[in-house]
Amino acid sequence: MITDADCPSGGIEIVREVFNRIGDKWSLIVIRTLDAGPQRFTALRHSIPGISQRMLTLTLRQLERDGLVSRTIYGEVPPRVEYALTELGETIVPPVIALATWAFAHERDITANRDRYDAEHFAEEAG
Template sequence: MDVTAKPPTVKPPHADCRAVSEILSRVGDKWTIQVVVALRLGSRRFNGIKRHVGGISQQMLTRTLKTLERDGMVERTVHHSTPPQVEYTLTPLGHSLVETAHQLAHWAATHRLEIEDNRLQYDARSS
């Protein structure tokens, strides 16, 4: 028996939860879904995305696009022209997020009044 062999690495059960939580935090932030939705119909340049996503700063849009590119949801294409033009396009992974966001938005719209009523009832009991 080889005593120098390393035991197999066992991943703690909460490791997957942390990874999933980090991804959910990313896609659930204020800007990610809005940027993804802005790109759902095709490529856009930076300022086109900025116009579509009201209230986002240039710095936050840059940060969001870089994060989405790093995660493989957005592809950045530089067109070598004068001046250089950059376009952003959703990848298949990004398109799959659009579908999920649409389902979540539909759920929220369907249950909005029920949730608002529950909040009013809760607040009345808590007063």
């Protein structure tokens, strides 16, 4: 168990904030997509089915704020902007891959447990 003593500067709050950031709907997908290399906004958006322009913008801003993603503006006409993982952002890729691998490996178990839970609880509510 992680306690405030394990986190000297920000206490457990920083752990909670990081978990909230990477646990949102899009951050891990954006990180995993940028692991392939720098991408322009439009290419990144097309690489992530279902993400809106607004949500991608917000996600990139938060990841940039946390220092996981960098935004580089090139002085061309028209201006070109690329997003890339920072050195810090690259350090989160192995745990992201490990978590995705775990999810794929246990997909059937999780689905079976959900089905069993739903059947039991819907039966309780109906009866």
